[in-house]
Amino acid sequence: MAAILLCVVNFEAQLYGRRNYLTVRNTVTLLSRAALLAAASLVIAHEAKTGLLSPPAGPQIIGMLTLFATASVAGRVILDQHRSRITSGTPVVIVGAGPVADAVASALDARPEHGLAPIGRLRNLDPTQPGVDGLLGRTARGSATPSPILDVESAIIVLEEVTDAEAAEAVRVARALGIDVRVIPSPLAMSAISRSRVQHIGGFACVTLSPPASRGLSRAAKRAFDVLAASASMAAVWPLLLACAVAVRWEGGAGVLFRQTRVGQHGRPFVVLKFRTMQPADDHEAETRWSISGDGRIGPVGRFLRRTSLDELPQLWNVIRGDMSLVGPRPERPHFVAHFSEIIPGYDARHRVPVGITGWAQVNGMRGNTSIALRARFDNQYIDTWSFWSDIKIILMTVKEVFCRAEK
Numbered sequence: 001m002a003a004i005l006l007c008v009v010n011f012e013a014q015l016y017g018r019r020n021y022l023t024v025r026n027t028v029t030l031l032s033r034a035a036l037l038a039a040a041s042l043v044i045a046h047e048a049k050t051g052l053l054s055p056p057a058g059p060q061i062i063g064m065l066t067l068f069a070t071a072s073v074a075g076r077v078i079l080d081q082h083r084s085r086i087t088s089g090t091p092v093v094i095v096g097a098g099p100v101a102d103a104v105a106s107a108l109d110a111r112p113e114h115g116l117a118p119i120g121r122l123r124n125l126d127p128t129q130p131g132v133d134g135l136l137g138r139t140a141r142g143s144a145t146p147s148p149i150l151d152v153e154s155a156i157i158v159l160e161e162v163t164d165a166e167a168a169e170a171v172r173v174a175r176a177l178g179i180d181v182r183v184i185p186s187p188l189a190m191s192a193i194s195r196s197r198v199q200h201i202g203g204f205a206c207v208t209l210s211p212p213a214s215r216g217l218s219r220a221a222k223r224a225f226d227v228l229a230a231s232a233s234m235a236a237v238w239p240l241l242l243a244c245a246v247a248v249r250w251e252g253g254a255g256v257l258f259r260q261t262r263v264g265q266h267g268r269p270f271v272v273l274k275f276r277t278m279q280p281a282d283d284h285e286a287e288t289r290w291s292i293s294g295d296g297r298i299g300p301v302g303r304f305l306r307r308t309s310l311d312e313l314p315q316l317w318n319v320i321r322g323d324m325s326l327v328g329p330r331p332e333r334p335h336f337v338a339h340f341s342e343i344i345p346g347y348d349a350r351h352r353v354p355v356g357i358t359g360w361a362q363v364n365g366m367r368g369n370t371s372i373a374l375r376a377r378f379d380n381q382y383i384d385t386w387s388f389w390s391d392i393k394i395i396l397m398t399v400k401e402v403f404c405r406a407e408k
Contacts (some may be wrong), residue, residue: 090115090180095122095170096158100184104156104204114201116154122170154180156206159189165345168380171209172349181209222391226326230319237313244310248275251301255279257314261287262331265354270323272331273314277302287335309402315357327391328356329379340372347376353383360390363397 092108094101105118155174157167167183174181182199184206199206234241245256258276261269278298298306305311318324324331329350332340341348361378382390 090117090153091119092116092154092156093120093122093152094118094156094158095167096161097121098158098161100204101158101161104158104184104201107201107203111201116156116201119152152177152179154182156201157181157183159183160186168346171384172346172352172380176352182206183209218386218388222325222388223322225388225391226319229326230316234316234320240310241313244275244305244313247301248277248305251299252276252279261334262355263334263337263351264323264331265351267337267348267351269334270318270331272323273318275305275311275314277306277311287333312357319357323355325354325356327358327360327382327394328354329359329382330362330375331355340376344373344376346380347372350376350379350383353386358394358398360394363394363401 094105096104101121105121108114108116108118155170157170159167162170171181182201184204199208248256255276258274259271260274262272264270302311315324319326337348359379360382361375364378366375366378382394
């Protein structure tokens with residue numbers, strides 16, 4: 001009875017899901033769960049029989065472990081065999097335009113036990129032409145909707161046959177749609193990949209990409225951390241906020257806060273708050289001038305606030321209000337977002353997550369008149385590899401950088 005329960009639990013945990021096939025990692029997971037449940041069952045049964053919480057005998061342990069391990073793996077094998085007879089497999093699209101992609105498609109057709117059924121090839125990844133968006137789905141400002149034509153559940157990208165920019169776009173769209181992503185690296189790249197992560201599909205080495213962590217509960221936890229940390233920070237630095245406000249008023253008169261429209265998550269505009277460091281000539285200058293560094297209209301107070309980043313402290317209220325996060329891609333003005341999105345691949349993908357007061361690009365020196373393409377690359381790397389530790393690391397690096405700049 002307990003062995004059957006184990007198989008049910010494994011099925012509910014998607015260890016028998018059709019998107020997984022029997023690999024070393026999957027097998028180890030199944031056996032580990034079997035061992036834990038077998039140990040628990042033995043202890044409970046032994047205590048119920050003897051009334052004492054003592055370790056069971058060796059033969060009992062071996063027998064129970066064998067039973068549970070056999071049931072766990074056998075359940076997977078039986079389900080795989082049954083599935084190969086009653087289903088054509090998970091619908092998969094192959095991204096590539098050469099002989100390797102052809103061979104992969106043929107191998108999947110010939111070997112249904114992999115549970116992957118190729119339903120299309122993706123050859124043209126030009127964003128202006130029918131391609132990745134048309135096949136996988138439609139995307140805009142980091143959001144995505146499934147393709148109305150094809151029920152794609154998995155994608156295999158042949159990295160040898162696409163450019164880096166094309167592969168990144170395919171991964172971004174697939175992940176936004178919740179599609180599993182596998183890549184087939186070049187033979188040279190395979191030498192740098194841990195063998196434990198490699199699967200084989202019809203003789204081709206394949207690596208499954210880990211899904212991004214910034215989903216579901218992780219996003220909710222990030223938001224909770226933002227609110228708590230921003231609220232605590234405002235409560236701690238309110239005397240400094242007051243001092244900055246008084247200094248700005250003394251130097252430039254009324255209008256302590258500078259308000260400007262920026263583009264946030266999914267392209268939604270919001271009003272960012274900063275301490276005013278210079279009075280722009282008009283709204284057009286504020287919205288379209290790229291940098292005011294070195295402008296003679298900036299007074300001593302403004303220069304100090306900008307050098308120490310104290311002018312950005314009011315953005316803590318933007319974080320509490322939900323416009324921003326503590327860590328994320330820096331928000332930009334609509335005029336520049338529209339321009340950069342047209343000329344820089346992956347720029348618009350930065351808006352998949354909430355924008356931030358500080359970010360991975362900024363702590364790596366991407367400030368002021370630096371490469372926008374590099375900033376986009378750093379921002380997308382942060383999004384794709386996000387973790388709570390990365391946020392803490394960026395916050396600590398930001399504090400260090402602020403103090404170092406203030407000392408100069």
